[in-house]
Amino acid sequence: MRVLEIETLAEMDRRVGAGATTARGWHVQSVDLRERTDALAGLDVTGAVFLGCRFADGVDEDVRRRGGLVFPAVPDVPFDAYRAELYSPDELYADLDGSYASTPDARVYAWSHGGRSIDRTLAMALHDHAVDDALVEYARGRRVVGVMGGHAAERGTDGYRKAARLGEQAPVGAGPQSSPDSTPESTSATGTPDSQLAWIVDSPDAPSNFTSISLYCSSFSLIR
DSSP, rough: OOOOOEHHHHHHHHHTTTTTBOTEEEEESSBBBOHHHHHTTTTTTTTTTEESOOTTTTHHHHHHHOOOOOEEEOSOOSSSTTSSSOOHHHHHTTTTTTTTGGSSSHHHHHHHHOOOOHHHHHHHHHHHHHHHHHHHHHHHHHHOOOOOTTTOOOOHHHHHHHHHHHHHHHHHOOTTTTOOOGSSBBBBBOOHHHHHHHHHHHHHTHHHOOOOOHHHHHHHHOOO
């Protein structure tokens, strides 16, 4: 059976509008279907999978009755376990101008340290699977390089500086046509000036000194 991932309402509307009568093999991921009850009623949903979708009252039960497999949204977690896209820095660090503790990144981090239970580990596994799938889709057709650090490398050391510089030299958000040569020497690939990069690398107070969300996010991507 051919699997077709449906990750947006627009994609589902396009297929239904084109005359689709069966959703067999569809994997509908985190789509709000509350206004698509009639469209669902007109589809043969046998073998379709709905991951974390929202339905009008009673429609999810009807989908199950007609042969669809419905994975409900995971309650009481600070993230969408079935999200179809990678996170952006602006999304993770929203509200950073207030404090780091108010950002989605901080809330999820705090939640992850709240103890282990079956529902928590299941939510983590579902989320990791969804993000891994999104990463595979993002990387398709691109040449990807990942630069990772470690807690053993302290800020200001030569190894830390080399890791930051390596990340800085890689073209960011570019397709196969890009090369490091297209980046001016005076700035990083993310647009961060060299003097700023040096300060990020060498200052032990750098993370707590940021007040600009754009500066923090562009710099944070270099030092993680």
